[in-house]
Amino acid sequence: MGKKKKNKALGNDAVPTESSAMEPVEAPEAPEAIEVDGPVLEEEPEGMGLVEESAVSESEDEDLIPGTTDLADQMTQLERETHELKETLLRKMAEFENLKKRTAREKVEAVRYGTAEVLTRLLEVVDNFDRALLLTPDSEGFDVYSFYEGMKLISKHLLDILKGEGLIEIAPAGEPFDPFFHEAMMREESADFPDNTVVEVFQKGYKLKDRLLRPARVKVALHPEKVVEPEEMGDQGESTPEENES
Numbered sequence: 199m200g201k202k203k204k205n206k207a208l209g210n211d212a213v214p215t216e217s218s219a220m221e222p223v224e225a226p227e228a229p230e231a232i233e234v235d236g237p238v239l240e241e242e243p244e245g246m247g248l249v250e251e252s253a254v255s256e257s258e259d260e261d262l263i264p265g266t267t268d269l270a271d272q273m274t275q276l277e278r279e280t281h282e283l284k285e286t287l288l289r290k291m292a293e294f295e296n297l298k299k300r301t302a303r304e305k306v307e308a309v310r311y312g313t314a315e316v317l318t319r320l321l322e323v324v325d326n327f328d329r330a331l332l333l334t335p336d337s338e339g340f341d342v343y344s345f346y347e348g349m350k351l352i353s354k355h356l357l358d359i360l361k362g363e364g365l366i367e368i369a370p371a372g373e374p375f376d377p378f379f380h381e382a383m384m385r386e387e388s389a390d391f392p393d394n395t396v397v398e399v400f401q402k403g404y405k406l407k408d409r410l411l412r413p414a415r416v417k418v419a420l421h422p423e424k425v426v427e428p429e430e431m432g433d434q435g436e437s438t439p440e441e442n443e444s
Contacts, residue, residue, distance in 0.1 A: 316359070316363055319359050320356070320359060322355070322359075323352060323355055323356045323359065326348075326351075326352045326355065327352060330345070330348050330349065330352065333345060363406075364406050364407040365404055365405070365406060365411075366404065366405040366406075366407070367402055367403075367404060368380075368402060368403030368404060368405060368413070368414045369399055369402050369403075369414065370396045370399065370403075370414055370416060371396055371397070371398065371399050371416075372391075372395065372396065372397075373395070373396055374394060374395060374396070375394050375395065375396055375416070375418045378410070379403060379405075379410060379413055379414065380396060380403070380413055380414050380415075380416050381403075381413040381414065381415050381416065382416060382417075382418045383400055383415050383416065383417060384417050384418070385417070385418045385419075385420045386417055386418070386419060386420060387419075387420050387421075387422055388419040388420070388421075389421070389422055390419075391419035392419070392421070393419065393420060393421035394418060394419070394420075395418065395419045396414075396416045396417070396418060396419075397416075397417050397418070397419045398416065398417040399414055399415070399416050399417075400415040400416065400417065401414065401415040402414055403415075
């Protein structure tokens, strides 16, 4: 009974016959396995390789130029410092040019008005001369001696002002003749003074500190022993050819 029900469920086509029941059923062939050496790599989705390659290249660039952000900051700072240095240089150059112009202007003014202080002091001497010249020989109470003493005081006042400015008088009477500061106007035979001594000063000389302004014009003594007589000069002239002939 059990066998008949089972055949009905399968249908007419699936009713096994006695011959078919006896034949063995062949199993489907399995695909041949492919032997691969090493680990088997799974297929990657399309596009994943490009993303990974770009990421690798970016990482390599970062390795080649480390601190790119710091380098940009340093460049910005250097540009700012360079700009500041240029401004400082231009300002210093302008200050230097102004200093040169001011120095040149002060130099010109010093040359032009450098004697203003001395002239102001000399005006006092001019005032004293004006007061002294108000007196004339016809004036009441005019005294020649008092006038002379007044002139001496004015002269002393003038010399004091000039000496205060560095003027040094050269009056070498009785001193040895010095060609650097004296100018010999004449020589005079004198047994009272040593040879080459200044016996008279015709005009005083002056120095401004260490610089000669004007030499003193003087008369210089000549010792009699060094005076050559005309006869002696003739004898010396005659003896000279004889000495040459010998």
